[in-house]
Amino acid sequence: MTDSKSNSSPIGIFDSGIGGLTVVREIFRKLPGENIIYLGDTASVPYGTKSSETVIKYSQINSRFLVSKGIKLLVVACNTASAVSLTGLRWDLEIPVMGVIEPGARKGVRITKTGKVGVIGTPSTIKSGAYKKAMENMAPEIKVYSKACPLLVPLAEEGWTDGEIAQLTARRYLEPLKESGIDVLILGCTHYPLLKSTIQKVIGEDVALVDSAEETALEIERTLKENGISNEGSYSTQREFYLTDVSETFIAIAERFLGEKVERVEQVDI
């Protein structure tokens, strides 16, 4: 049996920056009763171009901070960090730990008909092969086509999510995937949901897009239920946002990602 404190304890979410707020947005939509504490490691962002050792070190520091706040579940809302540090964090921590890769991979495997699934992400996520490995474990017959798209993150942050530049960039990255005959494309980076309509236009309507933020929220719901630690209800009372570096630019971008005003942001030195 779980005591009531556990149920109302917050979900802890960390990301390298503010991209993970697309996951928070989905939690707010689907699980409005849940309290949350978000940590964006904006002093070190981005993780996507850094080595695994460095990303693992950052993940450990971030988790320690959130665990010290009494969270009941940890979400690694960063594809890069999920790819390299999930196993270690699960080993270290006593609460459930979720990443953003497995939920997206599972959905991809479930809905493909051609057995050919595309994945796009940051250089380090793609290089880790995490999506490919996850899908091949679930269904060894699946063929996975991956492509690193380093410019999509800055495009999303600049707010240039449609128009000619976004389309040309998406076309340059996606053309090889299109030719491979995929019928599902996993958006393997929390920034990419903002570019969804451009990506859909370029890859074509017959390719289904998997938004890992959405899938992760569904998996969080399932995990909370399985562990008997859901907080039912229609509103949450605790929504705390911490950044390791607060700049005006980030706040503006954060609100675009979250889809609402960021009420309370605190800078922390962790």
Next chain:
Amino acid sequence: MTDSKSNSSPIGIFDSGIGGLTVVREIFRKLPGENIIYLGDTASVPYGTKSSETVIKYSQINSRFLVSKGIKLLVVACNTASAVSLTGLRWDLEIPVMGVIEPGARKGVRITKTGKVGVIGTPSTIKSGAYKKAMENMAPEIKVYSKACPLLVPLAEEGWTDGEIAQLTARRYLEPLKESGIDVLILGCTHYPLLKSTIQKVIGEDVALVDSAEETALEIERTLKENGISNEGSYSTQREFYLTDVSETFIAIAERFLGEKVERVEQVDI
């Protein structure tokens, strides 16, 4: 009088990442006898979107590392760090400290005929107003037109330095500057020299581009001479490169920036 040890002591150069290698390249060209130690804080890159407090903290840590290596001159080869931490570093250190902003600003003021000078850089460099202030101090009648161009750094790192996407992006950023009647444009970011030909095409042949890497190398030469600590000669024996995070991506990009093979790179935890 300066002893010979001082003259052969290395020049220390730091940048948030590998953009500062464009300055190193110019040092190699113009001052082939100088020994150098380069530190790229790739574990924290980029600085351009972070707060001044965080950038100052990083600058202090970087300088401490280089000073401990016995450098004779410190070059802050990062516009963002130059903008916010130069005064403090000069206060703290006993060796000459140079940034990349003053050399570029000085050249801009010297060559403009219309008195209208444009500056492009990262959001934080532009927001600091460092180029504007430097030029207005040198020549109060100068009119400075600034524009933050956040997508140019990732374009340079992706190697998409010409072609349609680079041109459209440059046009979107530079159009307002073009209309203002500038006759000089300062490339206020160490990444931008790689995009020089695209920028020149978009802004027009009648606007002179100022490459701060080149100007900085000239100012290093002057400063070394003034202080009697030049190391004449046609080759250097010490060329050390340190990164706070070494990834394959960085090495590949580094070689594009440096224009030659990076012989020896060491990862340091500072």
